[in-house]
Amino acid sequence: MARRRGDDFENSEVFLEVQGALARKIKRLRLDRDLSQRQLASIADVSGPHFGLIEAGVGNVSLLVLVKIAKALGVSVADLFEGAGSGKSGVDSAIVRLSGTLEKVEKHLERRRDEFARFGDELKDFMREHREAPNSTAVERGPEPVGKTRRQPKSASREEGPN
Numbered sequence: 001m002a003r004r005r006g007d008d009f010e011n012s013e014v015f016l017e018v019q020g021a022l023a024r025k026i027k028r029l030r031l032d033r034d035l036s037q038r039q040l041a042s043i044a045d046v047s048g049p050h051f052g053l054i055e056a057g058v059g060n061v062s063l064l065v066l067v068k069i070a071k072a073l074g075v076s077v078a079d080l081f082e083g084a085g086s087g088k089s090g091v092d093s094a095i096v097r098l099s100g101t102l103e104k105v106e107k108h109l110e111r112r113r114d115e116f117a118r119f120g121d122e123l124k125d126f127m128r129e130h131r132e133a134p135n136s137t138a139v140e141r142g143p144e145p146v147g148k149t150r151r152q153p154k155s156a157s158r159e160e161g162p163n
Helices: 005-011 013-032 037-044 048-056 063-073 077-081 090-132 136-141 154-160
Strands: none
Touching (some): 013 048, 013 063
């Protein structure tokens, strides 16, 4: 199916700004009423995952769902949009998006730091074990198999021979 001309609007600064402002407003009103996302989604008769996406500012929301959410919060649909699209510049909304991305990067780095710390601890343990028993590799190899003898270098066997 061919894309319509207006489909790029979903990625425009204006749309993303309104979507983010709506999400923040819904979250603020939900928290003011001391409700969890699951509770509000249940009251509004909206699926939990869909509500989570709407409140995160990434889910597309229909008018029907907006009416249900507004009713569950005890406000009008217009109240949900109060302040949306005003007072925030494109730079501000970009900063908000970057902030979210930075939080993800921070969590990723935290996991990596834990992995490196674990690796460092394992390396210290390994080094400690090998410092305590420097000849442990010979012991760990065990005795040579029966029937196999070590060959002496030719130069050593010549020296031991008759003169």
